[in-house]
Amino acid sequence: MSRFNLYQEEFHPSPLQHTWLEFKQSHIALMGLWCLGMFVFLMIFGPLIAPFDPLEQNLNILLAPPAWSSTGTIEHVFGTDSLGRDILSRLIHGCQITFGISLLLVLVAMLLGVAIGTAAGMSYGIRSSVLNHLMDSLMAIPTLLIAIIIVAILGTGLVNSMWAISLALTPIFIHNTRDFVRKELQKDYVIAAQLDGASKIQIFFHSILPNMVELLVMRGTLALSTAVLDITALGFLNLGAQAPSPELGTMLSESIEVAYMAPWTMALPGGTIFLMIMSINLVGDGLRSALRNRLIR
């Protein structure tokens, strides 16, 4: 972009814009963002694009290979599975379930975590340290393990696994929020706001939250990749979404039986999960380095 400037005007980006400018510097992160954008698009408009019903069984064409194989048909671009269901449609719907639910879970966990974390960060004494240390001890256990334990108590099913995963993700947010709030409370501008007569809640919403948005977005992407992994893992273990559902992990576990006869039934969902997690991690990584670079400048 060539822009003619008569006066040497300095462009002063706001902190958010600045982060975006730094983010744009990294091509790989930008590619991840495009990829992630595609998944978001599929998540929202998936059902409109999908050529077939994901649950519709067509017993005439069982295990049809993908279109690029010599025996494949263009009708089923990614082929069909052992029950004659169109894999492309299932993948598109699977994105909606896996990715959409993960996003929802992260949002729930974030809201919960920020609320508790702020309460812990702004209060002092026993209450604060109980909240904090309880959550810290939870963080020592891998989220998947916690999720499995919760599912074992509540019983299998997609909804139960959703509860489990969002509860397992919350401690990270609590911890980060509390640390951040504690750190900011020491700074002069919070004291200044206090002297302006702001109450604690006002201080949080007007002074601290604007500075915390980026941290939350970054932590959110990291939590999102964990959530996707956990949802698919629980689906694969038959603890989460159950069989006919086109959830990606469940699809993977269904395809095990025919893995040697029809490898595409396994490779395609697996590849989708891989792509999804990679794009999320690339974006998260890009955000993290963008933030770091911004703070150095």
Next chain:
Amino acid sequence: MSLLDIKNLTLEIDSASGWIKALDKASFTLADGEIRALVGESGSGKSLIVRAIVGALPDNWRITADRMTWKGQDLLSLDQQERREILRNDIAVIFQNPKQSLDPSCPLGEQLEEVIADNNVEGRFFWQKRQSRQRIAANLLHKVGIKDHRLCMQSYPHQLADDICQKFMIAMALASEPKLLIADDPTRGMEVTTKVQILKLLTRLNQIRQLSILFVSHDLLAISSMAHTMTVLYCGQTVETGPMEQLKRRPFHPYTKALMDSAPSFRKDLPPKSPLLAMDGTIPTLQHLPIGCRLGPRCPRAQRECVKMPEVRRVHSHYYSCHFPLHRSNKA
């Protein structure tokens, strides 16, 4: 003979908008046994000059100079090894914030004994050497005016006051018996009484040991009380150089005058609460340096010629670079 001679030192930094001259033809000389003050506000490049002298600049910065010599030896053409040799034997640096430049996890005594060079230590066996080291360390501390050397050597940096730590830094700097001491704003943030002590110590060292001092600061009060000569920097350009007394009495450059005016203590006749003479505007950032004389946009006497860099003119030992100097009617 001049100890350190720097002529037209230019330092360029690579940035998004091309190469920026962070230092633009800075020059000064430092004679043996002289205290030279390097004055400038933030962004004037005074710390960059210090780093250029000790060779602590990143490799991707371009550094050029017509002359940059230490006792006649060209510093820029030396390799890393030879340069460090000079630094170790002849030049010592003390920084602002003494507490941050000392190792917090190690008693001060150890840190001091570590910097004593092996060839100054007497004795053949390790216990003799250790005793000798301790003796030298105690002597050094006495020289900088720390009486209770034992307590000081056992303490950690956080246990001592700021001025003691700074004195200790000076003691460490003196361990190698340098010819030149570079003091980078050593009294910043100190209160008056401790500041005066440090300044007195530096003056005494200069008188007794013929130690040359390059005193980098923007505290004019401190500078005027001890320095012999002064170099004023603005945004990487040398604005004026000369003997302290002359600069104080008759500055030629408007910027020097503005700096002098900013310290109310210099003017005895100033009635209390009267407005100080202040220069408008702020220091430009590195990305927006004006062309020509960089003071141009802020200067009350600026005219059209000021977009060209004025040449250095001299009156006896007093150098200045300004098209329209104060106190001089003839525009020679």
Next chain:
Amino acid sequence: MIPLLAVEDLSYQQGRSRRWMRGRSQFHLGPINFELRAGETLAIVGENGSGKSLLAKLLVGVETPSSGDIYLNGQRLTMHNIKQRCLNIRMIFQQSNESLNPGITIGSILDEPLRLNTQMNAYERNEKIVETLKQVGLLPDHRYFYRHMLSDGQRQRVALARALILNPQVIVADEPFAALDPSVRSQIVNLLMKLQRELGLGFIFISHNLGIVRHISDKILIMQRGMAVEAGKTDTIFNWPKNEYTQKLVNSHQALVGR
């Protein structure tokens, strides 16, 4: 005449005594007495750790004094009427950089005290912000700027604007000039003196720079280890210091200026 601000026997004891903190020596401030009239400047001078900043914090209400009273126009200030204190006593911090929120614009920083303490509507607030920005020598456009876009001097002006925006009677400043370069420092000193003349503010500031203290202050309070060791008119203190520590301070200053 009732003084604008009067402080009587103000003292502060650091930390409640806890069992595991018994070994530590506790910091004790005060008792401190002084009076400030409208349009007067009081300078607080002392060594590091002598409790100067703590005194400033007690005055503006960040910390609660353990005993003693602060009277504003003859009326006693307590922790209950914090709103009144917010309106009338404002603080400027040492690090203007840290006292401004990095995440929001200057406009919203200045908006906050108005929104919290006055009944003005959005339009009036905006007018007031523009007016105050002009008062401290900034442009109305600076509303849309963020902290990191301003230079040190401009930040200090914004901090001053935030202090002034509620039309206070007293401004307390903790080393307002320490972080500024000389040429910019003069600008801010001039600005403060001008505003004080125009608005009749009481101004309390902490500083190490005795040159500036001598130039702009009417009274000086000298502190050492939490105690006010000497207080009086600027001229008197500089010419006839009584206390040993004060003598040392003044002599040091004279030694610097003398040559």
